[in-house]
Amino acid sequence: SQQGEEDPQALSIQEGENATMNCSYKTSINNLQWYRQNSGRGLVHLILIRSNEREKHSGRLRVTLDTSKKSSSLLITASRAADTASYFCAPSMDSNYQLIWGAGTKLIIKP
């Protein structure tokens, strides 16, 4: 399988804490993307990191990429109740740029 696999499957933290989600993949990639999905809705693109980048920031989001370990992490700092959602990593394969989806991490922020 060439899936992106997120870890943990579920994460529950207090509002204000930081949330870290990890992603592993199995093949050579062109880039890796992170998406958020609120319950029953479509996915929203959060951030894209290219294979030659190691770290990228966007607001309270920080993404790292380690191509030697075929892994990525998404850090959400100072979490808010509105961050409650499922988060998916989607590696884009080098060969055809298709996105490979894992099952996601379900994040719950407790007020």
Next chain:
Amino acid sequence: SQTIHQWPATLVQPVGSPLSLECTVEGTSNPNLYWYRQAAGRGLQLLFYSVGIGQISSEVPQNLSASRPQDRQFILSSKKLLLSDSGFYLCAWSGLQADRPQHFGDGTRLSIL
């Protein structure tokens, strides 16, 4: 700005009935278009993608078909629905370049009875 419309939001259909889900994109030209299915609590399974009018690639053998009659219109169809076709269907578009993100519609929840 670009927008994507997908309808209907929910659909309940009997086994053996036909299906037509429509997706349209506004504000961009010649997008790549995608149909995904998502099972409950799972990731996305790519069903079809299209890089141009009349150009459809199928990722998995199945009971469904797709068509792109116009540049910004993508239709998912079935002649006879199966119970296993139940799920959450998502349409998405992206730019042509390899490193462009995908933008999703709000999905259609399809229940087969």
